[in-house]
Amino acid sequence: MKSKLQAALALAFLAVGHAVAADEAQVLSRLRQDISALIGPAKCINLVHCRVAALGVNACGDPAEYVVYSWLSTDKGVLETRIAEYNFAQEDLQKKQQAGGACVVRAEPVAACVNGRCVLPAQ
Numbered sequence: 001m002k003s004k005l006q007a008a009l010a011l012a013f014l015a016v017g018h019a020v021a022a023d024e025a026q027v028l029s030r031l032r033q034d035i036s037a038l039i040g041p042a043k044c045i046n047l048v049h050c051r052v053a054a055l056g057v058n059a060c061g062d063p064a065e066y067v068v069y070s071w072l073s074t075d076k077g078v079l080e081t082r083i084a085e086y087n088f089a090q091e092d093l094q095k096k097q098q099a100g101g102a103c104v105v106r107a108e109p110v111a112a113c114v115n116g117r118c119v120l121p122a123q
Contacts, residue, residue, distance in 0.1 A: 024093045031086040035067065038079045042070040042118035050111035050118035051076075053083055057091045060103040064090070068111045068118045 035055070044050050049072045056064030069079060109120045 024089060024096075028086065028089055028093065031082060031089060035079065035082050035086060038074055038082060039067060039069040040073055042068060043073045043116055044070050044113035044118045045072070045116070047111070047113045050113055052108060052111050052120070053079070054108070055083055055086060057087055057094065058104060060105055062105050063108075066106070066109050066120060068109075068120045070118045 042050070049070045050068055051071055052066050052068055054063030054065075055067050058064045067083075069076075111118050111120060113119075
């Protein structure tokens, strides 16, 4: 009887854990959409208008990716706040899931202004 109860509790705990992970994944998705919306078209006249921001955390603790934005068309303070929220939520989710993975260190890319838009080089 005791082992059936323990098994049922373990299954319930796993189900709650998966539901929490799904909720956190939805939060991450919403934050990522907010970040993309804040960046918008990243308009530029020349390179000085373009900036690069680190986004997410990989297994090494380095940025998972980089995004490019324009200080002409983006509210930097709001963007930095959303990025911090995203990074915190992603790192928290990784800790809960004990996510591992390959430790890939990426060099920070250099932005470019191409056809009036800030872009990152193809990687």
